[in-house]
Amino acid sequence: MLQDMGFESDVMSALNSDPNRRPPASEQFIANLPKVNDFCAADKCCVCLREFVVNQVVALECGHKFHTDCITRWLRLNNSCPVCRTEFPTDDQEYETNKRLKRQKEATLQELHHSMFS
Ligand SMILES: [Zn+2]
Numbered sequence: 001m002l003q004d005m006g007f008e009s010d011v012m013s014a015l016n017s018d019p020n021r022r023p024p025a026s027e028q029f030i031a032n033l034p035k036v037n038d039f040c041a042a043d044k045c046c047v048c049l050r051e052f053v054v055n056q057v058v059a060l061e062c063g064h065k066f067h068t069d070c071i072t073r074w075l076r077l078n079n080s081c082p083v084c085r086t087e088f089p090t091d092d093q094e095y096e097t098n099k100r101l102k103r104q105k106e107a108t109l110q111e112l113h114h115s116m117f118s
Protein backbone atom coordinates (compact mmCIF):
# COMPACT_ATOMS: atom_id res chain seq x y z
CA MET A 1 0.00 0.00 0.00
CA LEU A 2 2.70 2.46 0.97
CA GLN A 3 4.64 1.52 -2.12
CA ASP A 4 1.58 2.22 -4.25
CA MET A 5 1.17 5.67 -2.80
CA GLY A 6 4.82 6.43 -3.40
CA PHE A 7 4.39 5.38 -6.99
CA GLU A 8 1.32 7.58 -7.45
CA SER A 9 3.02 10.69 -6.12
CA ASP A 10 6.01 9.91 -8.29
CA VAL A 11 3.75 9.86 -11.33
CA MET A 12 2.08 13.08 -10.29
CA SER A 13 5.36 14.92 -9.84
CA ALA A 14 6.61 13.61 -13.17
CA LEU A 15 3.41 14.90 -14.74
CA ASN A 16 3.74 18.30 -13.17
CA SER A 17 7.40 18.74 -13.92
CA ASP A 18 7.47 17.46 -17.49
CA PRO A 19 5.11 19.33 -19.83
CA ASN A 20 5.78 16.86 -22.63
CA ARG A 21 4.26 14.00 -20.69
CA ARG A 22 0.63 15.03 -20.81
CA PRO A 23 -2.09 12.44 -21.15
CA PRO A 24 -4.26 12.48 -24.27
CA ALA A 25 -7.64 14.16 -24.10
CA SER A 26 -10.58 11.93 -23.25
CA GLU A 27 -12.09 10.09 -26.21
CA GLN A 28 -15.51 11.31 -25.18
CA PHE A 29 -14.28 14.88 -25.21
CA ILE A 30 -12.80 14.43 -28.69
CA ALA A 31 -15.98 12.79 -29.97
CA ASN A 32 -18.12 15.66 -28.71
CA LEU A 33 -16.16 18.60 -30.08
CA PRO A 34 -18.66 21.09 -31.55
CA LYS A 35 -18.53 21.65 -35.31
CA VAL A 36 -18.44 25.26 -36.40
CA ASN A 37 -18.96 26.96 -39.73
CA ASP A 38 -18.45 30.56 -38.67
CA PHE A 39 -14.75 30.76 -39.47
CA CYS A 40 -13.33 33.48 -41.68
CA ALA A 41 -11.75 32.69 -45.02
CA ALA A 42 -8.41 33.96 -43.75
CA ASP A 43 -8.39 31.63 -40.75
CA LYS A 44 -6.04 28.70 -40.97
CA CYS A 45 -5.70 25.50 -39.04
CA CYS A 46 -2.69 25.79 -36.73
CA VAL A 47 -1.90 22.10 -36.98
CA CYS A 48 -1.51 21.74 -40.77
CA LEU A 49 -1.50 25.47 -41.71
CA ARG A 50 -4.10 24.90 -44.42
CA GLU A 51 -7.34 26.75 -44.93
CA PHE A 52 -10.56 25.56 -43.39
CA VAL A 53 -13.17 23.54 -45.22
CA VAL A 54 -16.89 23.79 -44.50
CA ASN A 55 -18.16 20.98 -42.25
CA GLN A 56 -14.64 19.95 -41.30
CA VAL A 57 -13.95 22.49 -38.59
CA VAL A 58 -14.37 22.12 -34.84
CA ALA A 59 -13.87 24.69 -32.09
CA LEU A 60 -12.20 24.02 -28.76
CA GLU A 61 -13.43 25.52 -25.50
CA CYS A 62 -10.75 28.19 -25.72
CA GLY A 63 -12.18 29.38 -29.06
CA HIS A 64 -9.41 28.10 -31.31
CA LYS A 65 -10.52 26.27 -34.42
CA PHE A 66 -8.99 23.33 -36.26
CA HIS A 67 -9.78 20.75 -38.89
CA THR A 68 -11.65 17.87 -37.29
CA ASP A 69 -9.01 15.37 -38.39
CA CYS A 70 -6.08 17.53 -37.30
CA ILE A 71 -7.33 18.25 -33.80
CA THR A 72 -8.54 14.68 -33.33
CA ARG A 73 -5.07 13.39 -34.08
CA TRP A 74 -3.52 16.05 -31.85
CA LEU A 75 -5.83 15.43 -28.90
CA ARG A 76 -5.12 11.73 -29.00
CA LEU A 77 -1.53 12.60 -28.15
CA ASN A 78 -1.99 15.70 -26.09
CA ASN A 79 -4.68 17.05 -23.78
CA SER A 80 -4.06 20.71 -24.49
CA CYS A 81 -4.79 23.24 -27.22
CA PRO A 82 -1.83 23.43 -29.64
CA VAL A 83 -2.14 27.23 -29.68
CA CYS A 84 -2.81 28.39 -26.13
CA ARG A 85 -2.20 25.21 -24.10
CA THR A 86 -5.61 25.23 -22.47
CA GLU A 87 -5.99 21.79 -20.92
CA PHE A 88 -8.92 19.48 -21.59
CA PRO A 89 -10.39 16.49 -19.76
CA THR A 90 -8.52 13.20 -19.95
CA ASP A 91 -9.36 9.58 -19.28
CA ASP A 92 -7.13 9.63 -16.27
CA GLN A 93 -7.72 6.01 -15.35
CA GLU A 94 -6.58 4.86 -18.74
CA TYR A 95 -3.63 7.19 -18.66
CA GLU A 96 -2.46 5.82 -15.34
CA THR A 97 -2.78 2.27 -16.62
CA ASN A 98 -0.92 3.06 -19.83
CA LYS A 99 1.77 4.85 -17.91
CA ARG A 100 2.16 1.88 -15.60
CA LEU A 101 2.35 -0.55 -18.50
CA LYS A 102 4.81 1.66 -20.31
CA ARG A 103 7.02 1.87 -17.26
CA GLN A 104 6.88 -1.87 -16.85
CA LYS A 105 7.76 -2.31 -20.48
CA GLU A 106 10.64 0.12 -20.21
CA ALA A 107 11.92 -1.64 -17.12
CA THR A 108 11.67 -4.99 -18.88
CA LEU A 109 13.46 -3.65 -21.93
CA GLN A 110 16.19 -2.21 -19.76
CA GLU A 111 16.60 -5.51 -17.97
CA LEU A 112 16.76 -7.27 -21.30
CA HIS A 113 19.30 -4.75 -22.54
CA HIS A 114 21.44 -5.29 -19.45
CA SER A 115 21.28 -9.05 -19.69
CA MET A 116 22.19 -8.92 -23.37
CA PHE A 117 25.01 -6.42 -23.19
CA SER A 118 26.61 -6.96 -19.83
ZN1 LIG B 1 -5.61 21.17 -40.22
Ligand SMILES: [Zn+2]
Nearest residue numbers: 062064081084
Ligand atom coordinates in the same frame (compact mmCIF):
# COMPACT_ATOMS: atom_id res chain seq x y z
ZN1 LIG C 1 -6.65 27.51 -27.63
